[in-house]
Amino acid sequence: MELQQRYMASSVFIFDIDGCIMPNVFSLKAKTSVQALSLLSLYPEFVEFYKQCCPGSLAIYFLTGRKQAEHGEITEEQLKPLRCHEEYTIMYYPEGKSHGPEEYFQWKADSIKALMNQWDKGRVKFYVYDDLEDLFTVLYREISPTLRDYHTQLIQSRADWIKETKDKIPSLMV
Numbered sequence: 001m002e003l004q005q006r007y008m009a010s011s012v013f014i015f016d017i018d019g020c021i022m023p024n025v026f027s028l029k030a031k032t033s034v035q036a037l038s039l040l041s042l043y044p045e046f047v048e049f050y051k052q053c054c055p056g057s058l059a060i061y062f063l064t065g066r067k068q069a070e071h072g073e074i075t076e077e078q079l080k081p082l083r084c085h086e087e088y089t090i091m092y093y094p095e096g097k098s099h100g101p102e103e104y105f106q107w108k109a110d111s112i113k114a115l116m117n118q119w120d121k122g123r124v125k126f127y128v129y130d131d132l133e134d135l136f137t138v139l140y141r142e143i144s145p146t147l148r149d150y151h152t153q154l155i156q157s158r159a160d161w162i163k164e165t166k167d168k169i170p171s172l173m174v
């Protein structure tokens with residue numbers, strides 16, 4: 001357990017929200033109602049992963065395509081159950097940007113790169129979880145894995161979190 005805590009103390013977690021840690025209501029229709037979004041909750045399997053893997057880490061970030069002005073209150077409420085396990089920071093999509101795929105993925109990659117540069121102190125391992133594999137292509141192009149120690153994981157369902165929790169706990173002990 002002490003080994004796991006020491007390892008976690010050098011880890012930074014970066015999670016997407018919609019389609020990764022909860023269902024993606026945004027893919028269902030062009031304009032998502034506040035009511036539809038407010039009915040969503042975190043996958044229980046993700047909450048279990050968060051409880052087991054994130055406490056004691058250097059930092060936890062949620063990068064979301066949601067804009068704070070439109071969905072900030074709902075997002076805060078949805079993530080609130082996680083605060084009792086470990087603090088986190090939410091990074092919302094900029095208000096003036098469109099949600100075109102190229103612009104969105106570039107924003108995410110640039111944000112992750114900035115976070116990695118912020119934590120450039122000693123040996124830090126970054127874990128990036130997203131439901132859109134296209135992000136990883138942009139990320140690999142922008143940030144060489146030889147320059148930063150990071151792991152990407154495609155998560156697209158609750159079942160992926162079950163597997164990730166089973167796989168992650170033993171690998172954190174290495």
